Amino acid sequence: MNKKPEKEKDGLLRGAKDAKREDEERYRGLFDRMAEGYAYCRIIHEKGRAQDWAYISVNDSFEKLTGWKGVVGKRATEVMPDIRETQPALFETCSRVALTGQPEKLEMFVEAMQKWFSVSVFSPEEEFFAAIFHEITERKETETKLRESMEYFRTVANFTYDWEYWLDNNRRILYTSPSCERITGYNAAKFERDSSLLEKIIHHDDRPLYVRHMREEFQKTEPASLDFRIVTAGGEVRWINHACQRVHDMDGRPMGRRASNRDITQRRQMEQALRENESILTMSEEVAQTGSWRWDLRTKKAVWSDQMFRLFEVKREDFDGDMNRVIAERVHPDDAQAVLEFNRSILTGISSIASLTYRIVLPNGTERTLRTHGKLVRDEAGHPISMTGYVQEVTEWVRVRNQLFQMKRLYAVLSEVNQVIIRVKDLGELYQSICDVIVKYGELAAAWIELLDETLGELRPVSAAGLDVKKWPLPLVNINGEFRQNEVILEALRTSRVATSEDIQIDERTKGLHKHFGKFEFHSLASIPFQSHGKTIGVLNLLSAEVGWFKDEEEIHLLDEMGRDVSFALDALENEKVKRLWEEALRESEEKMRSIFRVAPTGIGVVRDRVLVDVNSRI
Missing domain, CATH: 3.30.450.20 (PAS domain)
Structure with missing residues (x-):
């Protein structure tokens, strides 16, 4: 009897088994070393229905991510007794994949761990499934924060006093704030349905000026502004100060133009009264x-x-x-x-x-x-x-003239602050630029910004113009009562409203600083609180060399508006930061999933609308 063929057959079988074992060890090493958790399980049927599964193998990352040790050989209900009640979607998905062989993905929150996971499930053979998962808690929290921030951003924009709107590259209105109705008599919906209404409401004598402005300035990157009259829905003529600037996305692509319209009718009437x-x-x-x-x-x-x-x-x-x-x-x-x-x-x-x-x-x-x-x-x-x-x-005439002069300076400051808000994206640069334009365009003696350190209860300066805050006795204010050298600033911080002093040299609220103030030509003080996400976090302070500079009701209103503009800028910067974090987390997550897709031990294909759009190397 010839045994040579049988020996050759045995050798081939052993070679095949060795190759299979090497292949399995290679894949086993791959799954053991990857950062994602991996579990290979067998579905357990009772009375013809999937009731549980048993863990056949897991990698080290499985134990690190879940905290569960020694699960191999155990049932899922032994490891997590209430899994069917707390994670019904996971149980149903794994059972379905093991039965149909169709891979699926899901996201799940584990209450006991307070963690989110992204899970990919596929079936290498009938009644078995493999799960690859990674933690996405940070991404989920970022998404939640982004949604909340975007909602808050829109809420803040909706409640700005000025009329804000955004034109796309085709000059269609993408968004307009509700303030448009207060100023024009037309609600936001009418402007968004008919973008030409922007031009229609302009006084016929001023329309050529506006048309030329749009033609010449729309594609320019520099801020631009002009004054013109509009006719409201009720037939009233109002003066508008219009400021606009081109906007871009994160990649520098133009996205149209953002504009801010302010009602300056009262200022124009004051100018006319002064001329008369x-x-x-x-x-x-x-x-x-x-x-x-x-x-x-x-x-x-x-x-x-x-x-x-x-x-x-x-x-x-x-x-x-x-x-x-x-x-x-x-x-x-x-x-x-x-x-x-x-x-x-x-x-x-x-x-x-x-x-x-x-x-x-x-x-x-x-x-x-x-x-x-x-x-x-x-x-x-x-x-x-x-x-x-x-x-x-000429007391009244001089008062009106001085008030108009002050109002012009404050309007100029507000306009420049708005341009800074549009242009500057770095927080530190924003604070310093605001102080600089206030001193320059407001012709004020000094300006500085202080932020609240909640741990110490102290206000600490972060930027200044017109003075060296490093030489000041700090802190000027402690909300816990340890330092109260400037009660005006403390009042603004506690009430979240503008607080003023007509002369800090003699004001009882600043008596702790009278000796220090005597070295400077400082008199009037305005402390303007600003917020981030509805919480007061700091104060913008303005100093004038004139007595009684910040006392007119309209001036206080403009200062309050300045505080809202700064708050709006801080929220906008925070929204931009959250958006970048979310996009980065999303890119990392997608890259991880692509890696898992490429190294899965079984062939995986992605079908969209009945069309095979992608496959991994196993297929």
Whole structure:
């Protein structure tokens, strides 16, 4: 009997078994070394239905990710008795894959571990399945945070005081804030349905200006602005300050233009009123005979009209004609020298006709602003004999002029802060840029930003312009009561509302710093709180060298708006950061899944809409 064929057959069988064993060991080593958890299981049937599964093998990462040790040979219900109740989707998926052989994926949350997992299940043979999984808790938390942040971002945008909108590259409106209805009378839905409404509501005299602006500025990267009038749904004419800038996605691709429209009707009305007042004042100065005075150069005595006594609140019986005494008793100390120079310029012939605006202080401490015009009178021989002129009160005119000047500066600051918010994406640079533009365009003495350290309860400066905060006694404020050198800042922090001081040099709320403030020309202070996600985290402080700078209601409103703009910027930066984290986590997750797909021990194909779109190397 010839046994050679049988020996050859046995040798082939042994070679095949060795090759199979090497192949299995190679794949076993692969699964043991990978970072993802791996489990190979057999479905257990009872009464014809899948009731459990048994762990045949697991890798080291399985134990690291789950914390379960020694599971090989055990049933799933031994390891996790309530698995069918707490993870029904996992149980059904694994059973179905083992039965059908079709791979599936799912995401699951394990309450006991407080972890999220992404699980890929495939079946190498009938009634068996393999599961490859990795933890995605961080990604899930990032997704949740992103959803919450995006919702908050939209909420903040919806409640901005100005009318904000976004045009795509085809000049269609992608988003407009509800404030459009307050300003125009048209709601956001109408603008989003009809983008041409933006141009239709512009006053016909200003429409060419707007059309040229859109044609010339739309594709430019630099910020642009202009003022124009609109006609509201109710027929009212309003003035708008329009500021816009091109926007890009994270890869630098243009995404259209973001615009902010602010209602400046009140400011324009104030400007018109000032022009009218100036015209009336000019006419009055030419024809008015009230408030007149005459100073006799020979007797050195002055003669006043009745209105002069009313303006200076001097009793006729107490007036002896001594102008030097009037200057000493009534003229504001800071303006007394200017009044003396005014008189001297007329007497010496430097100016034949002169005018001067100055302040007087009444007995009750009230300040009144006057404007005087005077000229030198000569006799027939040309010798000076007297000075004569008239005085008119311009307190209200000066107040309106100063208020308008301040409002213009604050509007300029708000506009520049908005441009900084649009342009700057780094938090530290944002804080410093805000301080810089406030001092530059607001013509203020200084500005600085402080952030709250909740652990210590202290406010600490992070940026400043116009002063060196490193030389200041810090901290100025401790919310726990340990330091209260500046109660104005503390008030803003606690109430989340703008707090002001007309003069920090004498304000009781800043008495702990009076000695330090005396070294500087600082007087008015405004402390503007700002928030991140609805929580006050810091204060923006503005200092003016003028007394009583931050007291007008409209000014306070603009400062409050500035705080909202800063808060909006912080939330926008946070949303951008979360978005980048989420996208990075998503890319890492996709890369892991591609790796698993490539090294799976069985052939896997991906079918979409009944079309095979991808296969791994095993197929």
